[in-house]
Amino acid sequence: xxxxxxxxxxxxxxxxxxxxxxxxxxxxxxxxxxxxxxxxxxxxxxxxxxxxxxxxxxxxxxxxxxxxxxxxxxxxxxxxxxxxxxxxxxxxxxxxxxxxxxxxxxxxxxxxxxxxxxxxxxxxxxxxxxxxxxxxxxxxxxxxxxxxxxxxxxxxxxxxxxxxxxxxxxxxxxxxxxxxxxxxxxxxxxxxxxxxxxxxxxxxxxxxxxxxxx
Numbered sequence: 001x002x003x004x005x006x007x008x009x010x011x012x013x014x015x016x017x018x019x020x021x022x023x024x025x026x027x028x029x030x031x032x033x034x035x036x037x038x039x040x041x042x043x044x045x046x047x048x049x050x051x052x053x054x055x056x057x058x059x060x061x062x063x064x065x066x067x068x069x070x071x072x073x074x075x076x077x078x079x080x081x082x083x084x085x086x087x088x089x090x091x092x093x094x095x096x097x098x099x100x101x102x103x104x105x106x107x108x109x110x111x112x113x114x115x116x117x118x119x120x121x122x123x124x125x126x127x128x129x130x131x132x133x134x135x136x137x138x139x140x141x142x143x144x145x146x147x148x149x150x151x152x153x154x155x156x157x158x159x160x161x162x163x164x165x166x167x168x169x170x171x172x173x174x175x176x177x178x179x180x181x182x183x184x185x186x187x188x189x190x191x192x193x194x195x196x197x198x199x200x201x202x203x204x205x206x207x208x209x210x211x212x213x214x
Contacts, residue, residue, distance in 0.1 A: 004073055010051035011074035015081020015163060017041040017050065021151075022082075022167040023089060026097045031156060039151035046134045046147060053078050053187070054163055058128035058194035061202060075187070078163045086170025101172040108165065109178060113185055116160055120189020121196070123159035126150050128194040132201065162186040 021041025028034035045052045051074035060067055090098060108116070130150025137143045154161060165186055169179050 004069070007051060007070050007073040008077040010049070011053070011077020012081045013048075013077075014045045014050035014052040014055075014074070015078040015083075015166070016085055017044045017081075018052065018078070018163050019082045019085025019167040019170075022164055022171070023085065023094075023097065025155065026100045026171070027094070032152075035152040035155035036148065038155060039148045042130065042151050043144065043147045046131060046143070051077060052163060054124065054127040054161060054190050054194065055131040057124070057191045058132065058198035060195065061198055075163075079166050082163060082167035083170045086167050086172075089171050090173060098171060098173070101168050102174070104168050105172045105174050108160070108168075109174075109182060113182070116182055116185050117189045119158065120160040120162065120186045121193035122157070123154045123161050124190035124193020124195075125197045126154045126159065126193075127161070127190065128197045128201075132198075160186045160189065162190050 018041040021038040024037040024040065025034040028037060042052070042055070044050070045055060051070070053071060053075040056071060056074060060071065086101075127150065130146050133146040134143045137146060153159075162183060165183065169175060169183070
């Protein structure tokens, strides 16, 4: 039970950090600068080994089946964390951020499902590359640069990050059946993108990967 609670708490704090990064992005008019500051979220997640779904899903290939439980609990924690940050900000004087978030959310919800899926897949690819290279890179500067580049790339390209979008939906106060359906598509796309690039990284040898865990 303690193990599962740990998964949730690490997911919760990861969601909070992504939410704080989202607040910074909404508060800064310049998208380039905003995307740069947003990276504090993923950087903190990596530095403190927090559980961010989009940073963990690609490693499903090199873990046992029980890893799926950790992913689900972490994702739940991500949702609660972003929901708390988003709704907390709705109680502050920064009401202008709510309107900005609504504009972002409207663009997403007026998009097609196929478009959302494709943009989510690309985001998943970038997230795996950023997190995996952070883990492999020996230089601290190299670690920071890859995180900064990864976050700025997915934001400036308009790719869909399921956890970041949980925050945008929360601060905008927009939760309905369509939102949840689109969120599921984003989760699927992020997962596919991350797993696809992880397959390449591991030279497509899934059997060899599984054998390492036996």
